[in-house]
Structures are given as C-alpha cells and as structure tokens.
C-alpha cells in the first residue's frame with residue numbers, strides 16, 4: 384500500500400496516531416430506564432423480599448415481572464433473579480448439592496468468579512483445558528479430568544461463543560454430573576437453536592455494567608427443574624428460616640445468603656431485556672465487519688465460528704501468529720493501542736487487550752493453596768494440580784496467540800470502525816520497523 388499511512392511513523396515511536404478523539408462510551412441506558420426507576424421511587428417500594436415463608440419470599444412485583452419476562456425470552460421454565468452472576472454461580476453450585484470433598488470441573492480461561500463457587504461449598508475446582516478455536520472447555524480434556532469425586536461441570540460460553548454443549552452434555556449424562564452454564568458473556572447466544580443457559584441444568588447470567596445489558600449490578604439464573612429452582616430461591620433468601628414453613632424436605636445446602644435483587648434493578652432490567660435483540664444485532668454486524676477487514680492481515684485470523692451457533696461478542700477475539708507477522712503479539716497490540724485514543728470503557732476497562740484473563744490456576748490462591756477447606760480439607764481424597772503448564776492451550780492462547788477487543792460494541796459509527804481498522808493496518812505495515820526495534824532492544828539487553 385502506498386498511501387500516507389504507510390509513510391507516517393508509528394505513534395509508538397512518536398508519529399501521529401490514527402485517532403485522538405475518544406470513541407463513544409457504551410451506554411445502553413436511556414429514557415425508558417429513567418422513567419421505570421422514577422416509577423419505583425414514587426411507589427416507595429424499593430424491595431419487597433421477606434426471608435420467611437410468605438408470598439414476599441419471592442420478592443416484589445417488579446422482581447417477579449422481570450423473572451417472568453426473562454423466563455419467557457429464554458424459553459426456560461424458571462428464572463430466579465439475583466444480585467450478581469457471581470452469587471448466581473454460588474447458588475447454582477449449592478443447588479446442585481455440591482459439598483466438601485467434591486470436585487467441579489471448570490475452565491481456567493474465564494472471569495475469576497466462575498471457578499470460586501465450588502470453594503464456597505468446600506469443593507475443589509479442577510481445571511480442564513480449552514479448545515484452541517472457540518476458547519471454551521475442551522470436552523476431551525473434561526473427560527480426562529473426571530474422577531469418582533467429580534460432581535459437576537461449570538461451562539463458560541466465553542466471549543459469547545457457546546461451548547460444545549452436545550459433547551459436554553453427553554459426558555455429563557454418562558458420569559451423572561450436573562452442568563452449570565456461566566452465560567455472563569452470552570445472553571442471547573444460541574447453540575443448535577437453543578439459548579445457552581437452558582441446555583445444562585442451571586444457567587446463570589450477569590447484569591453488571593460491562594455486560595451486554597445491565598442493571599448496574601445484578602444476575603439471573605434459569606432452570607427447567609422445579610427442585611433446582613426452589614433451591615436457588617432458598618439460597619438466595621435465608622433458606623434456613625424458610626424451609627420449616629415451606630415444608631421443604633431436602634435441606635441439602637439450604638443455608639441461605641442474601642442474594643436478592645431490588646425493585647429498582649428489576650425495573651431497569653425489564654427495559655433492558657426489551658433492547659437485547661437490537662443491541663445484539665448491532666454488535667454482531669460490527670463484529671463481522673471488523674473480522675472481515677482485520678482478518679485480511681496475514682497472520683491475524685478471526686477465529687472460526689462453529690456452525691449452527693449465534694455468537695454475541697461480549698469480546699471479539701483474534702488469533703495472532705508471531706511467525707507470520709514477524710513480531711510478538713504484545714508488541715503488536717501495544718503499537719495498535721498507541722494509534723488509538725487511550726480507549727477505555729468508562730475509564731476502567733481497556734478496549735484492546737493481550738489475551739483475556741490469566742489462566743485462573745496461576746492466581747496466588749491456587750498457587751499457594753490458601754484456605755483450610757477445599758484442597759486442604761480432610762474430606763478431600765484427591766490430589767489436585769495447579770502447576771504451570773496444566774492447561775497448555777489456555778496458556779498459549781493467553782500469553783502468545785490471542786488478543787481481544789471491544790470495538791464492536793453498539794454506538795460505534797462506521798467512521799469509528801474504519802479508524803480501528805486503519806490502526807491495525809498501519810501497525811501491520813510497520814511490522815518491519817517494529818521487528819528492527821525489537822532486535823535492537825534485544826541486542827542492548829533491554
């Protein structure tokens with residue numbers, strides 16, 4: 384290419400960046416949410432939960448309305464609102480009857496909360512590796528990690544692409560395991576025509592502010608199983624004080640928390656859910672455009688999407704081949720970042736990142752085996768490993784091959800997207816300069 388871009392210096396080396404003005408902030412909240420909140424404020428009823436056996440054990444009118452709409456949208460029999468997806472995961476693991484000494488298989492490549500829920504019930508998270516194309520649990524490695532202690536699998540539909548649910552469910556049936564789907568990044572993702580969250584035994588969603596739709600903080604669990612729905616409700620709301628009046632027979636894990644959603648969040652959620660399809664459409668269109676253009680650069684590929692799925696792009700991942708591009712991924716990503724405004728989502732989350740989250744077992748809590756129960760528990764008869772190299776695919780993706788961005792979010796104009804593409808292209812054209820820069824740095828021991 385012989386346009387101006389190719390002669391101008393990289394911003395990383397003091398050249399003029401492709402763009403300085405900030406990208407529009409992502410904000411799906413508008414007038415309808417404001418009106419809904421005002422109506423709650425006028426009513427004076429900000430919550431109506433009661434932690435005893437009473438009609439208000441199920442919460443206030445908006446909470447119940449929101450749950451009804453959620454169940455209707457996702458075609459699940461029950462929806463149970465919560466104050467976060469993290470608490471939804473705790474409630475799901477509790478509802479599945481997990482206890483001390485049990486093992487729960489999880490992905491290491493996910494947001495930290497996905498793997499913590501087993502600890503709350505004294506169980507041990509066992510990490511299985513991920514698939515190198517879709518970045519969700521690799522069913523073959525899940526099967527290898529199953530022992531007589533395994534009770535459940537927590538599947539994460541990472542970035543909004545579904546895990547291989549056919550194979551996961553087959554393994555679960557064969558070994559009598561419960562399947563909990565972490566759908567925090569996948570509201571509206573479908574797998575062979577079904578919404579994720581409704582394929583396993585329990586699905587949990589996040590409504591925190593950096594998810595597709597949000598209520599500030601919040602979560603939702605879905606299930607078709609009446610017993611699991613009851614357990615989720617008991618764990619959400621002081622179960623121990625409710626079971627007598629409710630005449631609940633099975634008391635496993637019914638000591639409750641307070642995971643209740645308020646009426647304000649529910650009122651916002653009702654409006655947000657109505658917008659979900661439109662927000663997903665825009666996000667997917669942007670993602671496809673960016674995938675096509677950025678994926679043209681040799682050595683940078685837009686990961687393949689499995690047939691018969693709908694990917695909703697919480698994040699958009701690309702794979703980077705250092706051998707083809709000639710420079711390491713981190714240098715490339717840093718150079719792209721320098722071409723764009725210090726692009727952040729409400730000044731907190733960078734819009735472009737190396738990989739995603741460090742494989743969870745490398746966190747200090749696993750490396751130092753903190754905590755008396757779970758791995759150090761006398762009920763635990765296994766010997767879990769969290770050594771480096773445990774999940775080589777997740778490590779390779781995270782440290783060398785993957786980068787993720789959020790430039791496909793709704794609100795980005797065509798011009799905004801063209802700037803993003805121009806930044807990637809400019810850096811790509813200057814790969815030679817970056818390579819020489821790196822060789823000099825190595826020579827001088829920097």
Ligand SMILES: *Cc1c(COP(=O)(O)O)cnc(C)c1O
Pocket residue numbers: 466467468469470493494496497539565567568588589590591601602
């Ligand atoms: C955001 C997220 C969570 C946690 O959601 P909260 O509602 O913030 O508790 C859990 N799992 C994944 C995969 C997430 O992305």
